[in-house]
Amino acid sequence: MSPPPAASALDLIGRTPLVALDRAHPGPGRILAKAEFLQPGGSVKDRAARAILLAARSDGRLRPGAPVVEMTSGNMGAGLAVACAILGHPLVATMSAGNSPQRARMLEALGAEVVLVPQVDGAPGQVTGADVAAAAERARAIAAERGGFHVDQFHAAEGLRAHEQTTGPEIWEQSGGRVDAWVACVGTGATFLGVAAALRQRNPRLLCAAVEPSDCQPLAGQPVAKPRHLLQGTGYGLVPPHWDASLMDASIPVTDEEAEHWRRLLALREGLHVGFSAAANACAAAALLASGRLAPGAVVATILCDTGLKY
Ligand SMILES: Cc1ncc(COP(=O)(O)O)c(C=O)c1O
Structure with missing residues (x-):
């Protein structure tokens, strides 16, 4: 069946x-x-995105309708966008400008606001740790400004x-x-x-x-x-x-x-x-x-x- x-x-x-x-x-x-x-x-990344958001909703860190903010190379953002669409949250995704433009387009197609962060020492298609740190810093700042839930995937144990x-x-x-x-x-x-x-x-x-x-x-x-x-x-x-x-x-x-x-x-x-x-x-x-x-x-x-x- x-x-x-x-x-x-x-x-x-x-x-x-x-x-x-x-x-x-x-x-x-x-x-x-x-x-x-x-x-x-x-x-x-869909599995981690779903797990982190469901845990944050159930323990009150993510309030109904509150914005979700995260740095992404594209994939976590897409997983979060899928979950945000179902759970009813706006998503702000910060991304190093070195990631492929197709990634930003996919996130926007799923309803996310994409904030591109200039590269520090990488090149287009080649994103370094410093580039990612800059995008993560921007996500942290936006979450604080807008009272949003910062996913912080590198520190969220729910993904693992x-x-x-x-x-x-x-x-x-x-x-x-x-x-x-x-x-x-x-x-x-x-x-x-x-x-x-x-x-x-x-x-x-x-x-x-x-x-x-x-x-x-x-x-x-x-x-x-x-x-x-x-x-x-x-x-x-x-x-x-x-x-x-x-x-x-x-x-x-x-x-x-x-x-x-x-x-x-x-x-x-x-x-x-x-x-x-x-x-x-x-x-x-x-x-x-x-x-x-x-x-x-x-x-x-x-x-x-x-x-x-x-x-
Ligand atoms: C294309 C791609 N491969 C592999 C990974 C690694 O996954 P994890 O964060 O679970 O180590 C990622 C994470 O974003 C990814 O985007």
């Missing part, structure tokens, strides 16, 4: 399919990728918990309880840490590898030599506030060229048009399987973070 109609777009968030990337990576082993680009806001309670268990079930490694890039770290915690609980021998832009690997304890890279929404050159080093066994570097190559490979071989961080994840998963660090026939789970339509 088909499920009943969803009550709203909020109920469309989560329960995304898991897809095998057998054509892009015929072996050794297998890559299973969570298709988060199929969410209503087009990315993995949403992935621990939904994304991780879904991956485990959909894989039939067979995941040997988990590979994902890191923005706030909510996806990587939440899923790692859930999967590790189910398989204590799980290998967890963070994906970092090459020459921008603070999680690996290396100085940041190249803050500019293509992996928008991740690799900000800092260790995020909720970081738990015990959940990371390795950091896998991915170059811009590799991310471009894998974006094309996923589109042409798999029919999956996704963004650069998703492509980097698939690239890193293949590298891990080729490294000999895992048993033959190992299964690596990863995440297709967002759609390629806004790049």
